[in-house]
Structures are given as structure tokens and as C-alpha cells.
Amino acid sequence: MENTEKLMVTLFNDPFPHMICDDFYNLEELELIWEELKFYTKPGKLLEAKDYGGVVGYTNAKALMLDSVYRNFSNIKEEGINFRNLSNILTVNRKLFTSGVLDAFAGVDDCCSIANQSNYDTTKIRYYHDGEKYEAHTDKGFQFLGFSYFYKEPKKFTGGQLYFPKYDYEVSCNNNSMIVFPGWVEHGVREVNIENSDYYDGWGRYAITSFFGFKAREV
Numbered sequence: 001m002e003n004t005e006k007l008m009v010t011l012f013n014d015p016f017p018h019m020i021c022d023d024f025y026n027l028e029e030l031e032l033i034w035e036e037l038k039f040y041t042k043p044g045k046l047l048e049a050k051d052y053g054g055v056v057g058y059t060n061a062k063a064l065m066l067d068s069v070y071r072n073f074s075n076i077k078e079e080g081i082n083f084r085n086l087s088n089i090l091t092v093n094r095k096l097f098t099s100g101v102l103d104a105f106a107g108v109d110d111c112c113s114i115a116n117q118s119n120y121d122t123t124k125i126r127y128y129h130d131g132e133k134y135e136a137h138t139d140k141g142f143q144f145l146g147f148s149y150f151y152k153e154p155k156k157f158t159g160g161q162l163y164f165p166k167y168d169y170e171v172s173c174n175n176n177s178m179i180v181f182p183g184w185v186e187h188g189v190r191e192v193n194i195e196n197s198d199y200y201d202g203w204g205r206y207a208i209t210s211f212f213g214f215k216a217r218e219v
Contacts, residue, residue, distance in 0.1 A: 046127055058135040
């Protein structure tokens, strides 16, 4: 499929329903994303799994749940005051929901049919450096997952592939590519290996994850 920006997506039924889009963000959007990723790649900003909602014991990579930073939950009547507009990433990644790509994904399989009706989402950024990985797990608490990948070029690390052990399937996670699939699909990240690189120089593998789906509203 294509939209006004000529976004091209590839749809797959096998080995499970999923969608891959290369070159998802344009140059202006990428500049905004990298501005924020560089800001977070500093001492004390990215958190351990126990502090950001990761699966403890499965990963040694650090991350940050952006919604916990840019929302004030003291206003419980309104489910928190929304400061998403202060984040480049939380602003730019609306493209997943406005570009039309989820219309195509919704047609892949009946289990994906409500993806384009999503009315809630949460966003996490994650950084993998030398020796970091994520063991296979499921995010069954969410209906759909959208992973976008970023790294500095020329690429200095090896590994970091997204793998699906139950299906003997692996995705290379190219720079500025995105994959969308159902939350019940077990997945993990291969160990990243990089030589002669300090953690904070940012030469590892970044991922922006959108957990999203449809929530029924009270009437």
C-alpha cells in the first residue's frame, strides 16, 4: 500500500500476521527522533527493567516508558494531564496511527481487524549496547505491537535481530524500519555485540515500541 508520502508496506500472513515498512519516517521526522534519543543516552536517564515495566530476568537492556514521563497522573479524573506534545518522539510516532498503514495491516487477518480502530497506546524507547539482549517473551497484555528501529551509520554492531522462536523466524531490524504484529506472538532480541564503543556514544541499537489496541469505553 502507499499513502501521500509513498509509504510502502509489506504484509505477511506467514508464519504469523505481521507488517514491515521500510523508511517509515522522513528526514525531518528522523531529525526530531534522533534529537530526543541522544538526550536520553546520558547517565541516569534510561532505567533497569524493574523500573520501566520490562520483564525482569529476561533483559539487561535499559529503557524508558515515555508516557510515565510526559503525563501527570495527579489529575485522575481526566486520566492524567497530557504533556505528550513536549516529546518529539511521542509527537512524531502519531504517524503510525495517521498514515494509513494500519488500514492495510487490519486486512491481513481477522485477528488484526481492529488495529486501525486503536484508541489507546503507550510508547517505550529502548537502547541495546554490547552484550545486551531480550529473551523471548510475549506482551499479551497488549493487542498489538509496533517496533521502529534506529542506529547510527555506518553500523558498528552485530546481532540485535528480532526473533520468533516458535516460528524459526527472524527479522534483521533495518535502520528506520518498522514491524507491526499481534501482542500474543512470542518474540525476543538477539544479543548485540559492539567493539570499541562506550555505552553513551550511542552506536548501539535503538527501538521505539508502541503498545496499542482498542479499549471499550464506558457508556
